[in-house]
Amino acid sequence: MRLDPRLWGKERGLDRPYPVGCHSIDTAVVLEVLWERYLSARQRRMLAEGWGLSEEQARLLHVWLGFLHDLAKISPVFQQQEPGADEVSGTAGYPVTVERTPYHDHGVHLVLPELLHRIHGLPLDGRPARLIAEQLGQILGGHHGRYGESLSHRDGSLTCPIVAAPGLGGEGWDEQREALVRLAGELFGVPVWPTRRAQAPVAAVTTGLVSLADWLVSQVWWLKARQRQHRKSRWVAGDWAGHLLMARQAAVRVPARAQLLAPTWRATRSFAGMFPGLSDPYPLQASIEREFPGLVNGPGMLLATAAPGDGKTEIALFAERVLGQASGTSGLAMLLPTMATTDAMHRRLVRHAGHNCRGKAPVARLHSLAWLDADYTPEDLTPSLDSPALVSEWLRGAHRGLLTGIAIGTWDQAVRAVLPHKYMAMRWLGL
Structure with missing residues (x-):
């Protein structure tokens, strides 16, 4: 299953919707640059030690989190909120829904643990507050500023998110979320997963880094510049590797433009x-x-x-x-x-x-x-x-x-x- 390029992630201030796959790639490549050029050596070491990984392993984990932060935008509740941008709801494999929740920040908290369990084998048995997959979902759920409560076995939110929140959508919606997770592995490689949960200060820095990368590539100037590149290079929708190359070339200038370089x-x-x-x-x-x-x-x-x-x-x-x-x-x-x-x-x-x-x-x-x-x-x-x-x-x-x-x-x-x-x-x- 390949990621559908019709699924949109950004549209405000744009002449046409911007694919969620492109936004995911943008966030990941800017996070790569922030890791090297914005974080201090001390911060990189703190994050690596906090997650129990080497610095290179921690870098890839954060790139993945940046890539997957808007995973729940692949849902009818999000795609249907802008009818002019929605090209898939109601078509084959994409049933519509009358559910208006959850928002995509809480949505990624719901869907990520089960997908990491299904695709990469991260465990979901035991107390939720001790699970790596649940903490990673909670961190991405916090990228809009507030963390959600831990998921639960009791209400099924940890292992059956679609049942717990029908607005996430089943059938093709779930397949497309899985496609986005698999695309992260194809483009960047699969990370070494932590064996222990991070303490709160480390988790907060991880959340801040993902949010910062997201904010930087959500600026209208960045989105319009990528769309101009698409037209100039005659980019074919769904050529994710081609977009990755263009985004990486542009990302190196972002910290300086945002005045984020250290004195x-x-x-x-x-x-x-x-x-x-x-x-x-x-x-x-x-x-x-x-x-x-x-x-x-x-x-x-x-x-x-x-x-x-x-x-x-x-x-x-x-x-x-x-x-x-x-x-x-x-x-x-x-x-x-x-x-x-x-x-x-x-x-x-x-x-x-x-x-x-x-x-x-x-x-x-x-x-x-x-x-x-x-x-x-x-x-x-x-x-x-x-x-x-x-x-x-x-x-x-x-x-x-x-x-x-x-x-x-x-x-x-x-x-x-x-x-x-x-x-x-x-x-x-x-x-």
């Missing part, structure tokens, strides 16, 4: 080198400069208590670079108590990044009224040669600010990463 800091270990005009550090600064680097051999925390005017901001930025280098991270987040202090410090941090970073590093400002500052959200978003790089409109969207390399905001922007808050996984990934 590159100039090497310095002195206050005078980091802060122009600070040729004579205060005593506390001089002590930190002299003693602190020799005490650091990995992640840690420095607590500096001093009177106002003793240069604690410079101490924080100096210590951050020492700790960041020792920890294998290059990003910077500064979190403050109020919007007013954040606005004032944003200007200082922009100057700091301009002096200490190679190239122009955008500095995201994170609080609910940041858009009111015309300097931060100008009508003309074209960076000039004389100004720091502006933060793109896409990166200023909801839940995205912490994804950039340098961010400053109110403290609650980080707190939401550890609360049951919508898209908390995106904030956790950014942090």
